[in-house]
Amino acid sequence: MAAICVFCGSSTVLEPRWLELAAAVGAELAGRGHTLVSGGGRVGMMGAVATAARAGGGHTVGVIPQSLVDLEVADTSADELVVTEGMAARKTVMIDRSDAFLVLPGGLGTLDELFEVWTLGILGLHDKPIVLLDADGFYTGLMGWLEGVARERFIGISAMSLLRVVSTVDGALDVIERVD
Template sequence: MAAICVFCASSRTLDRRWLDLAAETGAEIARRGHTLVSGGGCVGMMGALADGARAAGGRTIGVIPQSLVDLEVADLASDELLVTDSMASRKTVMIDKSDAFVTLPGGLGTLDELFEVWTTATLALHAKPMVLVDTDGFYRPMLDWLGALADQTFLKPAGLGLLTVTDTVTAALDALDRQLT
């Protein structure tokens, strides 16, 4: 099956519902027979994601920079833990190791990862499917802003169309499964 990379928050101070969403995502990836690729952290949504995948019998690949390993936030239970020398090289490895991408709610790091993979897709550096999970309208303000950028021709409609937006994990993985076959 496919290697699905998930971008999400690693904050330790999130509401339980976000941790549950991440655990549900990891479990659903595993149930569908896919491998989870993540940022290699053991905290916040990232930790819940990997734990959810493993609890459902899934394989996990974590990609983490040495600086975060030094802070003792690495997911040492990963089936494969790849340690990079920087955040930039982490993103490159995550993109290379993955067949598709899911973005869950998150902050600046999550947005950085989303925009990196999306930008490289608009430049035709990869043709891997990308899905944004807009649970409870989390990303609605950003999506409205991006629509305005397209209206002003700062963003090509074709580039905007490369990102599939869903409101549930099931719909996100259904969309990826359709695009990967």
């Protein structure tokens, strides 16, 4: 099966529904036999997705910079924990180790990761699926903005088609499995 990189929030002050969503993703990844590649944190949605994946018998790979290990937020229960020198190296390892990308709700770090893998795909540097899980309309505003940017031709139609937007966990993994 595939190694699926999940980008998501690591905030510790989230509403329970977001942690439940992350746990549902982790459980479904494991249930379908996929490996989870994550940012290597044990907090927030990142911790919830990894914990649920392991609870379901899934293999987890965490990739985390030393600076976050030093803050004691590393997912030391990961089946494999890769420690990098910095955030840029972290993203490179996560991209290299993954067959697909699944973006859950998150903040600036999540958006940074989304835009990096999307840009690399647009440039033809990878052909891995990128799926945005728009649970509860979380990304509706972003998608509206992106559609406006595309109308102004700053983003091409072919670039927009590389980002697949779905609203359910099952739907997200179905899209990845069809492309993979």
